[in-house]
Amino acid sequence: MKILAHGEIMDGGATVFQSVATLxxxxxxxxxxxxxxxxxxxxxxxxxxxxxxxxxEAQRAEVLRAVLDFVSLEFCNSSGFYVIMxxxxxVYRHVEGPVLVRRIVDDDWHQYTLPILLDIDDEKIGGRTRxxxxxxx
Amino acid sequence: MDERAHxxxxxxxxxxxxAKTQFRSTLSLSPAGNVTGDLAxxxxxxxxxxxxxxxxxxxxxxxxxxxTELVTNALSHAxxxxxxxxxxxxxxxxxLVVEVSSKVDDAQYAEVEARVRQxxxxxxxxxxxxxxxxxxxxRQLEGGLGLLRLASENRFGLSLRRDGETxxxxxxxxxxxx
Numbered sequence: 001m002k003i004l005a006h007g008e009i010m011d012g013g014a015t016v017f018q019s020v021a022t023l024x025x026x027x028x029x030x031x032x033x034x035x036x037x038x039x040x041x042x043x044x045x046x047x048x049x050x051x052x053x054x055x056x057e058a059q060r061a062e063v064l065r066a067v068l069d070f071v072s073l074e075f076c077n078s079s080g081f082y083v084i085m086x087x088x089x090x091v092y093r094h095v096e097g098p099v100l101v102r103r104i105v106d107d108d109w110h111q112y113t114l115p116i117l118l119d120i121d122d123e124k125i126g127g128r129t130r131x132x133x134x135x136x137x
Numbered sequence: 138m139d140e141r142a143h144x145x146x147x148x149x150x151x152x153x154x155x156a157k158t159q160f161r162s163t164l165s166l167s168p169a170g171n172v173t174g175d176l177a178x179x180x181x182x183x184x185x186x187x188x189x190x191x192x193x194x195x196x197x198x199x200x201x202x203x204x205t206e207l208v209t210n211a212l213s214h215a216x217x218x219x220x221x222x223x224x225x226x227x228x229x230x231x232x233l234v235v236e237v238s239s240k241v242d243d244a245q246y247a248e249v250e251a252r253v254r255q256x257x258x259x260x261x262x263x264x265x266x267x268x269x270x271x272x273x274x275x276r277q278l279e280g281g282l283g284l285l286r287l288a289s290e291n292r293f294g295l296s297l298r299r300d301g302e303t304x305x306x307x308x309x310x311x312x313x314x315x
Contacts, residue, residue, distance in 0.1 A: 011175075037178040037205070075181075075198075077205055078282035082274050106195045108202070112290045116267045136194065 004028070004055045007048020009038055017073075019045065019087060021052055026064035028056070030091055033072040036080030045083050049090060056094035065097040070114060071104060071134055085117050098128050105133040158191040160228040167221035169212065169239065177208035184226060196233060196312075199291045200226060203235040203308045206283035210306070211239040213280070214249070220302075232312055235293075238305040246297075246304050252284055253297050253306075262289040 001024040009017040017034035030052075038044060056063065068088060076084060092099065101118065103110035111133075120126045164180065166172065181201040188197040204224060211222055220240035227234045241249070259265045266282070266289040273281055284306075287293040293308040 035178075037175060075201065075205075077178075077209070078286050079279070081270060081282060085270075085274065106193075107198055108195070108290045108292075109198075112263070113266070113286065116263070116270060121267070 004059070005048060005052040007045045007051070009034075009036065009041055009044045011038075017041070019048060021055070023059065023063065026062065028063045028066040028091065028095060029069060030066065030087065031069040031072065032084075035073075035075040036083070037075065037077050039079055041080045042083045042086070045087070049083070049086050052087065053090050053094070056090065060094055063095050063097070066091050066095045066099045067102065068099060068118075069102045070110060071102050071136070073110075076109060081113070081117055084114075085119075088118055092125060098130065100130050100132055102132045102134060104136045107136065152193075155191045156193065157230065158228075159230075160188060160191065160226070162187075162224075162226045164224040165221060166223075168219045169222040170219060172212060172222070176212065177205045180208060180224065181205040188228070192228065196228070199233060199293075199310055200228075200235065202291055203287055203293060204237075206287055207235060207237040207306055207308065210249075210280075210283050211237050214239070214241060214245050228312075230312070233310045235308045236305050238303050240302045241304045242302070246299060249284075249304065249306065250297055252281075253295050256285055256288045256295055265289070 001022050004021040004023055005019075006021070007019045008015045015034065017032075017036050017038075019030065019032050021028065021030045023029075068091065101114070103114055105111070115121075118125060118129065120129060162184065166176075181204040184204055185197045185201040188200055204226065208222070208224060221238070223236075223238040225234070225236040225238075256262060256265065262285070266285050269282065269285055272278075284295060287308050288295055291310060293310050296307045296309070298305050298307070
């Protein structure tokens with residue numbers, strides 16, 4: 001497994017949110033972990049977004065499918081919606097294969113808002129996206 | 138019935154008993170201008186943990202979202218840093234209610250009133266949230282999603298009242314009867 005990109009939001013010296021992209025046997029996995037509560041999360045995650053775009057562009061031929069894993073994302077304030085959109089758009093733009101979205105079954109954000117942020121109503125997105133609902137740990 | 142089934146029944150009965158807990162929490166801060174950290178996040182996280190003692194996780198998450206978004210709104214729109222900020226959270230058998238009060242002027246009240254009316258009048262709140270996200274993102278506009286999110290994502294009913302310069306936003310989520 002190769003780590004492609006990593007971004008984080010720090011608060012008081014501790015990591016409160018991180019996004020890690022890895023590549024393993026043709027599968028890109030982008031994991032979201034922690035809580036997005038910052039007023040301007042884009043500012044902190046912009047370098048990560050650019051790094052992800054660069055590395056996916058360079059490795060386009062090697063990435064056959066993607067997993068977007070939100071199971072460890074505990075909270076996202078409305079200021080965090082746009083940066084989530086930017087990151088998932090970057091994946092859909094660079095990965096032509098199927099996308100599996102892992103989300104929590106009994107969380108309103110995961111079930112109702114996340115599909116909007118993925119732009120699931122767009123046939124080109126919805127047609128190659130599958131959801132896996134899991135119970136929170 | 139085997140021992141395992143008895144155990145599961147006991148757990149379910151205990152959860153049903155805890156879920157009937159009546160909960161009321163009030164926070165009053167004055168002056169609101171003395172808030173220097175992430176009050177919305179701290180309070181939302183605290184209530185998430187505390188209420189987890191009694192209720193299903195999904196209900197606690199709704200409290201967290203409502204408190205975070207409403208307190209963030211109130212602090213960003215507060216008319217004066219000298220004013221009081223009040224947060225009330227109540228859960229009983231019928232509903233989960235979160236109310237946040239702050240001081241506003243006529244223009245601020247009218248802005249929030251228009252937004253609440255737009256949400257309440259919408260026949261497709263999900264579509265309204267989707268279109269608003271795309272519209273505001275394209276124009277790089279900050280904010281403006283919190284109330285809509287509560288209605289679309291968490292199915293809160295929103296209402297507004299005013300007492301002098303104090304505006305109270307009420308978010309109410311009806312609970313299913315057990």
